[in-house]
Structure formats: C-alpha cells, structure tokens
Amino acid sequence: MTVAIVPFRPDHAAMWRSFNEAWLIAGGYALEAKDQLVLGDPQGSILDRGGFIFIAERDGAPVGCCSLMAMADGGYEVGKMAVVEDARGLNLGWRLLDACEAAARAAGAPRLYLETNQAQTHAIALYRRFGFLDLPPQPTPYARCDVWMEKRL
Template sequence: MRIVPFEPRHATAWRTLNEAWISKHFVIEAKDRAVLDDPQGKILDHGGHILMAERDGEVIGCVALIAMADGGYEVAKMTVSEAARGTGLGRLLMAACIDKAQALGAPRLYLETNSSLAPALALYRAMGFVDLDPSMRPASDYARCDVWMERPV
C-alpha cells in the first residue's frame, strides 16, 4: 500500500469511494456533492490536500484535509474500500493526515462525524482526537453531524 497526493486521475475513485460509504449510512448531501464532484475547486484550490491510498495500482482509500481559517485542517471524506477494511489502512491514512498537518505547521486537526460510526470514532480517539465541548462546536453544513472532534498537531 502507498499513500499518494491526489491527481486528476483519482477523481473517479475519489467520488466512487465516498459515494459508497456515505450512501450506505446516510443521504448524500449538497456539501458532499460539491466536494465529490469538484475536489480541485472545493479543496485543493483553497489550500487543502487530498491523500489517496493505492494497492497494486488500485485506489482503496482516501482522505481530505480541508484548510480552515485558523490554519488548521478539517479531516474529511476519509474512507477505505470494503475490500481493504481491517488492513490498518484507516490508521495509515490518519497518520498521514497528522504527518501532513505537522509538516504544514497546522495547530490542529478538526473533524465532524456521526455517533453511529463506531469504528471510525474508535480510530479517531485512538489517534488522539477528543470530543469538542458543546460551547466550542461550530454549526455544521451536514445534517448527519452529531459529533465534533479535534486534536492538536
């Protein structure tokens, strides 16, 4: 497995991987559609980054770091293909996010998720994320969001 920066050739895999996990658990929302259909314009052109995981030439996972106004990054659209689940790839992707944020001098990583995604929550907590106090939670663009987390970098 290798983790590489997003390239235009990854656009279909980026969209397909994310549509699969979102539609399995939730409804694809307007913000989802915007970043899935235009990762260059909505993430990369605004100072963000997308990492893609490949195995034997096949894309099997991805994650985005969306630039935030405070210099931090929102971890978003992290998924691993069904065939690659249980391989430790989620941990590798999150470690790559942390490494990238450190290299960029970011003060924190932030994420929004849903309480029904127990494996994801366990991973985030194992990687140092903590729940935000209710007074520190910004409004979310996602109806499904009911958990807000962050970790210092």
C-alpha cells in the same frame, strides 16, 4: 502486496466520488450540499484552497481516501475518509490519518478537526486511538453530524 499512501491525481476523481458516495449511501445519509461540492470538484473545493487529498493504493489500485480541508483558523478538517471493504484490516485508516497529520504539521497547523456521526463507531474508535478528543457541538453544514472531535498538534 504493496500498499502506499499517495497524493490525489486527476485520474483519482471518479474513485474519490464513488468511494465516498458508497459509504454515505450505505450509512443511510443524504448527499448534502457540501458533499456534492467536495466530491464533484475536489481540485477547486479542497486542493486549490490549500487542502490535501490522500489516496491509499494496494498494488497500484485505489482502495481508500481521505482529505484535509484548510480551515480559517489555520487548522485542517479531516474529511471524506473511506476504505473499500476488501481492504479493511490493512491499517489504511491509520495510515491515511498519519499522512494527514504529517501534512498538517508541515503546514504549521495548530490542530486537526473532524465531524462525524455517532453511528460511525469504527471510525470514532480509530479517531480516539489516533489522539482525537471530543468537542462540544460546533456549527456544521451537515445534518448528519452529531460528533465533533479535534487533535491538537
């Protein structure tokens, strides 16, 4: 078995949408306007705006994803991380975050930022192990968001 983290390609678009819709729906969350934008147009809403999308592949098949969205302060927002159930336990979340951090550092970003929901306990534990710290509430387009975190670079 080979596992690799690769940059987003246009043929990943359907998988990008379906993986993220799956975790949102499974979590009982509504697909909000920002979700629709980044899932429906990853090229225009993330990549063309200076962001990145990374795909985890197992034996060449996509099994996970994560994005970095450029922020006005020069930092990057980590978003839309998903790993399919049968690929969990392979350390893909860490590897995706590692790819995000490397890209952000290479771009000279001062920080990584993320928003999530307190029900995402496994993800929050991963973020804390990776060095993210809690922030006070921030403005957000997401009704589901009640946890804000950052990692200074």
